Amino acid sequence: MDYRKRTKAELAAxxxxxxxxxxxxxxxxxxxxxVANHLPAGREVILHSENGILGMGAAPAAEEEDFDLINxxxxxxxxxxxxxxxxxxxxFAMMRGGHLDICVLGAFQVxxxxxxxxxxxxxxxxxPAVGGxxxxxxxxxxxxxxxxxxxxxxxxxxxxKCTYPLTGIGCVKRVYTDLATFACTAEGLRLIDLVDGLGxxxxxxxxxxxxxx
Amino acid sequence: xxxxxxxxxxQALADxxxxxxxxxxxxxxxxxxxxxxxxxxVQGARDLTVVNNNAGNGNAGLAALLAAGRVRKMVCxxxxxxxxxxxxxxYRSAKLELELVPQGNxxxxxxxxxxxxxxxFCPTGFGTDLAKTNGKERETREIxxxxxxxxxxxxxDVALIKAERGDRWGNLTYRKAARNFGPVMAMAARRTVATVxxxxxxxxxxxxxxxxPGIFVTQIVHIERTATRAGGFRKAA
Numbered sequence: 001m002d003y004r005k006r007t008k009a010e011l012a013a014x015x016x017x018x019x020x021x022x023x024x025x026x027x028x029x030x031x032x033x034x035v036a037n038h039l040p041a042g043r044e045v046i047l048h049s050e051n052g053i054l055g056m057g058a059a060p061a062a063e064e065e066d067f068d069l070i071n072x073x074x075x076x077x078x079x080x081x082x083x084x085x086x087x088x089x090x091x092f093a094m095m096r097g098g099h100l101d102i103c104v105l106g107a108f109q110v111x112x113x114x115x116x117x118x119x120x121x122x123x124x125x126x127x128p129a130v131g132g133x134x135x136x137x138x139x140x141x142x143x144x145x146x147x148x149x150x151x152x153x154x155x156x157x158x159x160x161k162c163t164y165p166l167t168g169i170g171c172v173k174r175v176y177t178d179l180a181t182f183a184c185t186a187e188g189l190r191l192i193d194l195v196d197g198l199g200x201x202x203x204x205x206x207x208x209x210x211x212x213x
Numbered sequence: 214x215x216x217x218x219x220x221x222x223x224q225a226l227a228d229x230x231x232x233x234x235x236x237x238x239x240x241x242x243x244x245x246x247x248x249x250x251x252x253x254x255v256q257g258a259r260d261l262t263v264v265n266n267n268a269g270n271g272n273a274g275l276a277a278l279l280a281a282g283r284v285r286k287m288v289c290x291x292x293x294x295x296x297x298x299x300x301x302x303x304y305r306s307a308k309l310e311l312e313l314v315p316q317g318n319x320x321x322x323x324x325x326x327x328x329x330x331x332x333x334f335c336p337t338g339f340g341t342d343l344a345k346t347n348g349k350e351r352e353t354r355e356i357x358x359x360x361x362x363x364x365x366x367x368x369x370d371v372a373l374i375k376a377e378r379g380d381r382w383g384n385l386t387y388r389k390a391a392r393n394f395g396p397v398m399a400m401a402a403r404r405t406v407a408t409v410x411x412x413x414x415x416x417x418x419x420x421x422x423x424x425x426p427g428i429f430v431t432q433i434v435h436i437e438r439t440a441t442r443a444g445g446f447r448k449a450a
Contacts, residue, residue: 050316051240052390067242068389074241085389087396087424088240089324092317096337120342127301128313129293134337135317169340 003197005178013038015104015146015176019045023101024094026050026136029073032104032146048100050132052091055083072132095132096139103140105133107147107172109162112209114172114184116145117164130167137168149177149207156207158182158189179203188212217383218412219432222252225406229253229371234262236323236369236398237275244391246408248436249373250274253283260285264323264367266316266394268292268300279303288367290316315343318364320397326366327400327429334361369402376425379409383427384418392424399429406431410438 006014008031016038019025026048027033036058039045047056049071056071057078065076079085094100107118116137119130137143147157158175175182180194180203190212194203204211219225226249229235235253239245254277261284268287269276276299278284287309292300303309314322315337325333334354338344344351344362352363374395376385385407387395399405407425412435 049390051243051393066389068244068391070241070243070390079389085387085392087392088316088320088394089397092320096317096321096335125305127293127297127304128311129291130313130315130343131291132316134315134341134343138336138339139317166341 003179003195006195007178008034009038011146011176011178014181015144016040018144018174019043019102021045024048024054024099026095026100026103026140028103028105028133028136029071029131030106032106033071033073035104035146048091048094049077050091050095050136052086052088053077053079053083054086054094055080057083092132092135095135098139098141100136100140102142102144103136104144104146105136107145107157107175108164109157109159110145110147110172110175110184111159111162112184112188113186114170115162116143116167116172117162118145118167120165122165133167137171142173143168143171144174144176145172146176149179156209158207158209160209179206182211216381217427217430217433218381219406219434222248222408222434223255225249225432225434226252226256229256229258231258232260233258233370234264234368236367236372236374236394236402237263237265238372238374238394238398240266240390240393243389244375244387244393244395245274246373246375246406247274248408248434249375249406250278253373254278254281259283262286262288264288264319264369264398266290266319267294268297268311270294271296272299276300279309282308284309286310286312288312288314288319290314290319313343319367320394322364322367323369323394323401324397325364326368327397330366332363332365335364336361338362367401369398370404372398372402372405374398374405374407376407376409378411378413378418379407379430379433380413380415380418380427381433382415383407383425383430383433384423385409385425385427385430385433386418386422387424396425396429399425404431405429406434408434408436410436
């Protein structure tokens with residue numbers, strides 16, 4: 001059967017669809033940032049940025065940038081009415097103290113039980129960088145990952161056991177990918193949805209893991 | 214009379230010794246005390262340990278301090294940047310020691326130093342390579358079924374931070390996301406030097422809005438707001 005992968009925008013929209021009204025959310029740098037553009041109308045969502053912002057708004061118009069008002073990816077943003085600023089220890093207390101409802105992160109690998117690897121490839125000479133990934137992964141009420149299911153060479157990024165250095169153990173609740181959405185549980189993967197035209201057996205073969213439906 | 218206003222960067226940084234641990238505020242373009250970093254380069258202290266979220270961008274500021282061979286060790290959470298070539302080269306050639314710290318641990322360890330905490334148990338990084346020091350796992354503890362790693366405070370000899378407004382008692386306010394590490398770093402160092410763009414008369418800062426009370430600040434240097442990499446301006450203005 002023929003299937004078509006979700007585009008980056010479609011994947012972002014798929015994640016956004018599950019973010020509930022009133023949620024306080026941290027979107028990781030890179031792909032997860034796109035989710036903000038797809039939040040369904042009528043849902044009031046408060047975006048947190050780890051450098052000290054609650055109530056982050058969209059990017060400013062050209063020439064309106066204020067370089068004291070940037071997001072974690074260091075891009076200029078705006079502040080919504082009701083937004084606030086705070087220092088780093090308070091910002092990470094929000095993250096580590098279980099005050100954020102959802103964080104959405106990218107990943108190199110996720111294990112079927114929700115272990116996350118997203119900070120370091122461990123390769124010789126690679127410059128490591130962790131930022132707030134470990135704090136978010138273990139501190140948010142729900143950690144979701146958004147990523148392509150397969151690497152460019154076709155290997156599954158969903159794995160039995162991560163081979164890259166870990167960011168957190170058993171911390172990922174859901175994985176949104178270009179082919180399917182999964183829940184990670186102590187008993188392994190559970191399928192939430194998959195793209196039209198893709199069969200469960202075909203998906204199982206792609207990732208080589210047991211999937212409960 | 215208490216007067217923490219200092220007339221120049223050079224005077225504020227005069228006696229920083231070799232081997233000092235320097236906490237430097239800033240995240241991205243916001244809250245970086247560029248003039249103080251440049252001043253430290255001129256001042257000449259060597260063998261420094263620098264604590265900053267990143268490890269320098271481009272060739273200026275912290276990157277210039279690294280390139281000049283003045284830093285022995287970086288403590289940071291996110292050294293890898295598109296333009297961190299100075300750090301990358303020093304790190305790969307083992308000329309610079311790196312202590313990589315999850316960003317929340319960095320903030321909290323600095324805060325702990327300021328608050329007199331001896332050490333604290335924290336869940337971040339449990340079971341990962343960053344729960345190890347020199348390859349050896351740090352102490353862990355299970356508390357109510359959850360796993361924690363023991364983390365120690367990060368004390369500074371000197372903190373260099375950028376604020377927005379200050380008065381002669383050393384009270385500070387910040388601007389937007391430029392606040393970032395400023396308040397915790399100010400607490401954690403024996404001596405804190407802050408730049409401000411405006412000097413307020415005593416009583417001129419709303420006491421309800423002072424973010425860093427002057428007790429945490431040693432010296433204040435006034436820096437004109439210019440359209441520089443320090444940010445905090447509108448490009449169109």
